[in-house]
Amino acid sequence: MKIKIIALDFDGVINDSVYECYLLTLEAFNKMGGKLEKSKELEKNFRKARAFVISAYDYHFISMAIQHERKDFGKVTVKEFDKLREKYNKGKEEFFNNFYKARKDWRERNMKKWVMANKTFPQASDFKRISRKYKTLIATTRDKESALLLLKEKGFDYKESGMLSREDGTSKTEHMKKIMGRFSVKPGEILFIEDMFESAKKTNAMGVKAVLVSWGYSNQAQRDKAKKMGIPIIKNDKVFEQIEGLL
Ligand SMILES: [Mg+2]
Incomplete structure (x- = not known):
């Protein structure tokens, strides 16, 4: 055909967009009481975790698993990731809203910098x-x-x-x-x-x-x-x- x-x-x-999403995730997650600090190591792990992301909800599960289990996403399977989705289901809506609000705010505040993060x-x-x-x-x-x-x-x-x-x-x-x-x-x-x-x-x-x-x-x-x-x-x-x- x-x-x-x-x-x-x-x-x-x-x-x-992985760097942009990394920064947005930190902002959205820490706004709801998360304690992730910017570091090269975290950024690297985040990049590996990106292989499992289907929607912005997944950044919430990733953040929770890193904060609470120091999860290394180079070693995670799809099945294990699905389990994280169930385990850290609570709070995902708040995170999702924070994530998109942070993106919108950033874009409105400093469009050039936002574009450059992509x-x-x-x-x-x-x-x-x-x-x-x-x-x-x-x-x-x-x-x-x-x-x-x-x-x-x-x-x-x-x-x-x-x-x-x-x-x-x-x-x-x-x-x-x-x-x-x-x-x-x-x-x-x-x-x-x-x-x-x-x-x-x-x-x-x-x-x-x-x-x-x-x-x-x-x-x-x-x-x-x-x-x-x-x-x-x-x-x-x-x-x-x-x-x-x-x-
Ligand atoms: Mg894609």
Whole structure:
């Protein structure tokens, strides 16, 4: 089946938001009585924990597990992470609200600094070329406003109509269904480029041609698993050519 639409995840594929999320998490968590202090070691552990994050709730579980158990997220499995989700369920709503409020406040207070806390992956230039040549959409679980702002800052030309965001659904499977409806395409006609194993797995299961990038926030164990399931892995360089090879 011929690919008609390329859907691009944003955080972990184009935008490296891990530092921004780390700072927001500290602010949101400590506001509700948490005692995490900024350090290089904490930042490193946070980056490893990012492999399990599906929504901002997960930053609450990560913070709790670090504060109360000194959890090292280099050694955690998906199953163990699910247990942390149950164990530290209390307080997650307050955290979630604090997190998004902190992001909004930061953006309003100092937009330039907020933008700078979001780095750009070097592969972004390949995605610019892809989006100029092929029908491409952004599929992000981030809020529309901040995604559009960051895309513009990074030199991407996307309008609201070219994007699926948190407002369109909190999972990538919901986004794929919306794309199918909006553009009258079959799942097999969508190529979805993602950095998170769980999302690649779930969209792949619905018939979408999901691929996983080797940068971003998945870990090696997750990429190995994806490969075994037949999900292609995009290597770090010549990304444009690799994607064209999948069309
Ligand atoms: Mg991502």
